Amino acid sequence: MRFNKLDLNLLVALDALLAERNISRAGQRxxxxxxxxxxxxxxLRDYFGDELLAVQGRQMVLTPRALGLIEPVREVLARIDSTITTPPVFDPASxxxxxxxxxxxxTTAVFVPPLLEALYREARGIGIELRALNDKPGEQLDQGDADLLVIPAQxxxxxxPSQPLFEEEYLCVTWNGNSRIRTQLTFEDYVECGHVVANYATGQQRAAFDGWFLERFGIKRRVEVSAPSMTALAQMVIGTDRIATMHRRLALQAEKVLPIRLWPPPLEVPxxxxxLQWHRHRDADPALQWLRELALRVGRAI
Incomplete structure (x- = not known):
């Protein structure tokens, strides 16, 4: 099919080239x-009268014309997907x-298991592919690489569009053999002990917490261990006098199997x-609407 002499099939190729900035990777995609x-x-070069991708050293870079096409091409493909290829009705049972x-x-640890249980009861033909957040989750959503994004509101x-999914509080975790913290965790203990923290994919959440802590109290936490996983923090305080500040649900899970103690934070943590977030052009997708409603129901119950 052509529109204004452009083969519309080339729009998909153009989107891949603009996203990957590499011919081989675009082809693989x-x-x-x-x-x-x-x-x-x-x-595409012939149609637009522009190189689009130009060789610069050992890599290819987008020309100014190509940069200006990124958002319009994504918009066109997203609208086609949401208005033409999406079925008008959705029956979860079939x-x-x-x-x-x-x-x-x-989120995988505390939200996904009950979500999968609900899906198994109500829509056994529905599959779920879980992907870890990278350093640009918004771009993954823009490019249509994900149906739903679960991320802190900030x-x-x-x-x-987005909707609140669930809320979480924090607990502090120490080894039950901690030589300093025996009967209570004071603010002085919190400041003077070393900390185990999560090094999130985006790097933003840790920075946000430490930035908030510094702004609130005028001091920095002494971070001694940084890990790429939130679920592993409790294990990493064992055998040390360090502290981990963890999501409450994860801390309660870890307490069942590890020699740790949980403490209310000696400060008011936000x-x-x-x-739960989705692409604006998928707002009317009946299948995604159904999944969102199920996810929100599960989020309210956990």
């Missing part, structure tokens, strides 16, 4: 050979479809609000 992808790029969710290991992608 669309399951096309490199020669086929090179041919698509040649036709549907066979896979949804992609972007989320942290914390880091939600701008321009897309409540975490986890939000």
């Amino acid at each position: 669309l399951h096309l050979s490199q020669p086929a992808m090179s041919n698509a790029l040649a036709r 549907a066979t479809r896979t949804f992609v969710l972007l989320l942290s290991d914390f 880091f939600a992608a701008p321009g897309h 409540t975490l609000v986890q939000t």
Whole structure:
């Protein structure tokens, strides 16, 4: 199909090229050979009268014309997906479809199990693909690489709808053999002990907490261990006098199997609000509407 002499099939190729900025990776994304992808790029260059991707050193960079096409092309493809390819009705009992969710290991541990249980009861043909948050979750949502994004409210992608999913508080965790903290955890203990923290994919959440702590109290926590997982923090204080500040649900899970003690934070830590977010052009997708409603119901119950 052509529109204004442009083969509309080339829009998909253009979107992949603009996202990957590499002919081979764009081809892999669309399951096309490199020669086929090179041919698509040649036709696009001819249509737009622009190189689109230009060689610079050992890599390819987007021309100014290509940079200006990123958002319009994504918008067009997202609208096509939401208005033409989406079925008008959705029957969860008979549907066979896979949804992609972007989320942290914390959300995976506390939210996903009851979600999967509910899906098994109500829609056994529905599959779920879980993907870890990368350093640009908003771009993953923009590019259509995910159906739903679960992320703290302050880091939600701008321009897309969202709803609160559930709230979480924090507890402090120490080894039950901690030589300093025996009967209570004081603010002095909290400041003077070393800390084990999560090094999130985006790097923003840790920075947000430490920035808030510094702004509130004028001092920095002494971070001695940084880990890429929230669920592992409790294990990392064992055998030491360190402290981990953890999500309450994770801390309670860890307490059942580890030699640790839980303490209320000796300071008022802001409540975490986890939000459910989706692409604005998928707002009317009946299947995604159904999944959102199920997710919100599960979030209220955990």
